[in-house]
Amino acid sequence: MTGIRKVAVIGAGVMGSGIAAHVANAGVPVLLMDIVPEGAADRNALAKGAVARMLKTQPAAFMSPRAAKLVEACNIEDHLDRLAEVDWIVEVVIERLDAKQALYRRIDAVRKPGTAVSSNTSTIPLDALIEGMPEAFAKDFLITHFFNPPRYMRLLEIVTGPKTDPDLAGAVADFADRRLGKSVVRCKDRPGFIANRLGIFWIQNAIAAADDLGVPVEEADAIMGRPFGIPKTGVFGLVDLVGLDLIPHTTKSLRAALPEGDAFHATYREMPLIATLIAEGYTGRKGKGGFYRLNRQGGQKLKEAIDLKTGVYRPSAKADLPELKGAKGPRAVLDLKGRTGAYAWRVIGPTLAYAAGLVGEASDDVAAIDEAMRLGYNWKWGPFELIDRIGGAYLAERLAKGGTTVPPILAGLQGKTFYRVENGQRQVLQADGTYKTIVRPEGVLRLEDVKLASQPLLKNGSAALWDIGDGVVCFEFTSQANALDEQIMVLLAKTIKLVKAQYKALVVYNEGSNFSVGANLGLALFAANIAAWGEIEKLVSLGQQTYGQLKYAPFPVVSAPSGMALGGGCEILLHSDAVQAHAESYIGLVEAGVGLVPAWGGCKEMLARWQANPTLPKGPMPATAKVFETVSTATVAKSAEEARDLLFLRPADGITMNRDRLLADAKAKALSLVEGYAAPKPATLTLPGPSGALALRMAAEGFANRGIATKHDLVVAGELATVLSGGEADGLDTLDEAAILDLEREGFMRLVRTEATLDRFESVIETGKPVRN
Structure with missing residues (x-):
């Protein structure tokens, strides 16, 4: 397969459009296709609407509005023959085998031989997807499972079959790595692959344990968050983030696909509360709320959390768990007495056991399973890294005492750890008990x-x-x-x-x-x-x-x-x-946001860059105004x-x-840059002086009159205006870098002595945000 120069994505839903946007972020043209809506005046309406939505979504799908121009809106009725233009076709349509296979037959009729075709499925086995398809199609087919949102989630799970051309799969993986910025994890053709199979197990288990033990959602998230290297969202906050409606869908698919004896089934239970929330539009952050919500009644923003027993929202309270602060490391949390320790064990114990059971099933590689959970669920440590921190013998003994079958790779540790450092190289344990050095891909230096x-x-x-x-x-x-x-x-x-x-x-x-x-x-x-x-x-x-x-x-x-x-x-x-x-x-x-002006040369460097920028009109004021606009608003x-x-x-x-x-x-x-290197020459700047500073202050006062700028914002803007205008210099004078640095330092020192700036410091330290004073 030659290099991937153009891509087509079929399916303009949230996932498909996100994949298309990220391909465009890489500077690669992409055709985004969907069906023709019945009676539509614009036959490309679905794809065009998806691009328009992505330009407005937050966090942004596009890295720049320019990238959106690389996405061409099409439809599969009029433009399917254009698939002959592309090197990779990504299918992201409904999770129905019949619908996917019908589309594949149409794709195969028009694509170039050797064009990669992949599905974004996470639930349908590859063997089923290609059943009945020509050998040539099976040779060019693989699964590429992106995580949502595709721009920000670094994990890409790739599944190949025995018929897949390894060179083609390698070309897709290399493109995903270098151009899309993905960490590629190769998975076996098993339901849920790695991250969702283990991640959904963990989530189900955590929700059920909280329900059984009467643990409030805030406490559950505090216990299941930072102590175990998991983001502070914990479990319930994470479900709100990804969407409550996705969990039952993925769970249903996994239950249908996994064999009867799989431990996944034991974690499942009907959750009427979740069904009710979804039915009422409480689908998480993308809806009216989820396990948490913002109550905006009366013009206020009150964070509320749901009571798992009653289904009634109440004011959310920060978890009061002093025992967590005293527990040093994840094992100490598991050893805590009472509800905190019990909940931690009910979630982490079975999850790590299930992860160990996936070795040889979802992947032969312990490091791949860890990578999938670090990148797919933002865990700080993968499950096997977590086992090393907790202690393999401790975990195995406690699992056995509780009646859980200890997976062979965990039972066979016999004092070993999953990772070790030997001769300055990190090594990982294999299923046969030997260690393998972790080799980075070519071009990776850590x-x-x-x-x-x-x-x-x-x-x-x-x-x-x-x-x-x-x-x-x-x-x-x-x-x-x-x-x-x-x-x-x-x-x-x-x-x-x-x-x-x-x-x-x-x-x-x-x-x-x-x-x-x-x-x-x-x-x-x-x-x-x-x-x-x-x-x-x-x-x-x-x-x-x-x-x-x-x-x-x-x-x-x-x-x-x-x-x-x-x-x-x-x-x-x-x-x-x-x-x-x-x-x-x-x-x-x-700096302006915390009540200061940049004083380590930021003002002088930005002034020099904008004065040299050919897009601005010549003269002392345009660059000053541009830098003021950027810095005063803390852009x-x-x-x-x-x-x-x-x-x-x-x-x-x-x-x-x-x-x-x-x-x-x-x-x-x-x-x-080494050969022939010469240090840059110092810049000299021509700035507008007091008249320029006055103009900038008047602009800031206009923002204050509209309620956008606060009283102290005007004080900060005034000092910034003085620095960027060159102090007492006028438009005929040139200033060297030392003069601008003096102005930066003087303005900084005047501001740092103000009570309002120190109040902003204190607010940032306590809450992470400056007070608006």
């Missing part, structure tokens, strides 16, 4: 692997420096939430000296959930509370100096963000020679592609779709 085989070159409490080979080093933030502090600046300064003396290039990267949420506000608030203004100003100056040294270092610096890169995290990107960003990077200068790009539009990224900066490939891509970019 810092966690580097750490297993080496020691840091430099390290302190907030950062570390690692040698990643070929003369390139990686600077890693290690502070909580990767918040930036003095220790990071100190180590970064040391790093610059070391790289200058011994290495070729520097990459700034980490494998946290977020690149950096910005400066450590807790430390700033503490310093302000004891009036240590000199210490705060010292840190501002240190950041300015360090980022300046980074920008003008005699070697290439490449930053590689993923997740949030906010405030100071954004500013380090702005001072790098290049950025290689994960597609899901959310970048912005958000955050919702994708790396959007960050290009805002100039947080430049046209030459790279975007990596697969998170696992980000470090390797950043390293390659850094090496590509």
Whole structure:
């Protein structure tokens, strides 16, 4: 099979349209097809409507509105012959075998030989799907099970049959990996494959146990969340997120497909409450609510939770479980006395036993099952990693005492663990009792692997420096939430000296959930509370100096963000020679939201970028106005592609779709800059001065008059206007970078002394959001 240059998706429902949107996010043209609605004036109405909805949905399906232009709305009556144009056809129609096979016969009549055809099913076996189809069709057929929403969920389960061409399946998997950013897990042709089979078992078990033990939904989610490395949604919050109506549908399909003796059946029970909720439109967050809802009566927003026994909503209360705070690790939670420990065991014990039973059934690979649950359900640890944390012998003994059959791979551990590190390499246990080294795909470089085989070159409490080979080093933030502090600046300064003396290039990267949420506000608030203004100003100056040294270092610096890169995290990107960003990077200068102005060079760098931008009219005011608009509203790009539009990224900066490939891509970019490298020349800026600042303040007052900006927003906007307009300079003066840095620092220090800004700090620390004062 040649490369995939064009794709068709048949079925413009939520899943199909989401898959089409994500193919377009990869820059690949896609035909989106559906039936012709009866009596429709526009025969492409279903596909066109799907594209229009996706442009409005939140979280956004498209990484940029430009991507939507790559989706062409079609219908299967008039345009089926156009399937001859594409290299991969994805079927996402109703989960009915007869409907799918009828469509396949029509597809086979018009497709090019060798075109990949896949189904997004998670319940119908591949053998059944291709039964009666020509050999040539069976050779080109596979299952590609995406998870919803396709843009954000990294897991893709692929199932092939004995007749599937392995080269074709490999080409689809490679495209999904490199272009769509998916982690591909190969599964056996079994009902539910891996993630849904185990995930739905876990969910059913958790709901039934809460009902049996009288555990309120808030307590259940607290117990089943962070203590076990599961997102804070827990179980009931997760069901609300994915949709209550999907659970009975998937459960019914699995019950029908799984053999009679499968443990899945023992977890099933009729839940009249769920049926009632669905019938009344309580389908989760996409409906009127679910196990939780927001009661908006009287103009208020009161979070409520349902009572599982009565079906009546009541005000939601934070779970009061002090015993959880004292329990160190998942095993300690399982050992807790009373309802908390009992509930934890009722859910986790059978779930881990069921996972162990899937080895050889859903997959031969323990690591694949772990990967499926980490990526399909956002578990921090896969089930076998969790067993290692709990203790295999402990789990097996407790299961046996409770009358549960211990799966062979768990019974045979005999003091072993599922994972071990040998000679600096992570290995995983096989079903035959031997260990296999985990080998990353070509082009994947993980810092966690580097750490297993080496020691840091430099390290302190907030950062570390690692040698990643070929003369390139990686600077890693290690502070909580990767918040930036003095220790990071100190180590970064040391790093610059070391790289200058011994290495070729520097990459700034980490494998946290977020690149950096910005400066450590807790430390700033503490310093302000004891009036240590000199210490705060010292840190501002240190950041300015360090980022300046980074920008003008005699070697290439490449930053590689993923997740949030906010405030100071954004500013380090702005001072790098290049950025290689994960597609899901959310970048912005958000200081105004917490009552500050960017003061580590963010203002000067954005001014320089917009003054050099050819799309803006010449003159001192257009760039100033553009940066003011972005920074005063704390605008955050919702994708790396959007960050290009805002100039947080430049046209030459790279975007990596697969998170696992980000470090390797950043390293390659850094090496590509080494030969003939010269540090950038300092920018000089022409800014409008006091008249420009006045115009910006008047614009901000207009927002305040419309109720959009608060009183303190106007104070912050005033300081920002002064910085971006160049202070007392006029439109005939040119300012160097040092002058803008002085203005940033002075404005920052005036704002940090205000009570309103400190109130915002405190609010962010306590609630995660600044107070609107």
